[in-house]
Amino acid sequence: MKHHTFLRLIDPVKDKMFRLALRLLISKEAAEDATQEVILKIWNRKNKVKDYANIEAFMISVTKNYCLDQLKARSNNNLSIIHSNYDSNELSVHSQAELNDEMKHIERIVEMLPEQQKVIFQLRDIEEYDYSEIAKITKMNEPAIRVTLSRARKKIKEELLKIHGYGIK
Template identity: 50%
Template sequence: MDKQEFIETFIPLKDRLYRLSKRILISNDEAEDAVQEVLLKLWKGKENIGNYKSPEAFAITVTKNYCLDRLKSKQASNLKIVHSNYPTSQNLEREVEANEEVGLVFKIMDSLPEQQRIVLQLRDVEQLEFSEIAHILDSNETAVRVTLSRARKTVREAMIKKYNYGITQY
């Protein structure tokens, strides 16, 4: 793979890799560092990328593994888990109301088991096919579907519990 092919293949994936990294590592800075490290690894191994069926799936797999390794490493104790990386606005009250449900869904997603969180991110946020997710996670499509179903059920139940669909209990 030459330089131009590499750029055309992996640079458009940069945002997707960042979102996956951020979902796993939480911190914006750590996610940006992870994407840089992954792109560097891919660049160094560009001669072997042609051996893979899907370079995109390979890049996502490398990103996922790198992020999980970061969490397991001794450096993980230094990771900042912050949610203050979002810009503030003058009309904070209106913004909070508008984003409350979306924020709650992401908060619930963060509390899911790692496998469910990754599958939900790859399927519902990144909109990958089940076959691609199965390949990335080194699993089968049925297991991915079951994991996704369980993750969605957990999110749905948490949302129902939070909002109770307008039914008040006395």
């Protein structure tokens, strides 16, 4: 595989790889390093890449596994979902402050979720992967993914209701 062909293959996926790495590793620098390392790993396997049915799922899977290995090596289980792509000039200062507070609440709640729930929540609700792609990445079956995602969403909802002072019914 030639250099320019490889770059065309990587280019549409590298931002997703970075966002996943950022969610898992928290640090922007660590996420950048992880993305570069994964791209290098894939470059070293460039002749085998064409054998994969879904190259994007393969790249995301390699990214996820690399980040999880980094976390295990550091014994760091403080994963985080940081979603700050909601800038809008139309929001008032008050509305923006409320939105920021709500995102911080969600971030803290997601930090408490088990690792598997965090990853699946990230892939489905943030990155918007479909269930079949998540199954390839996580090597889980689709019903298990749906159950795990349902549990993550339920826990997030319950915790938000507690924060806002509403009882769970």
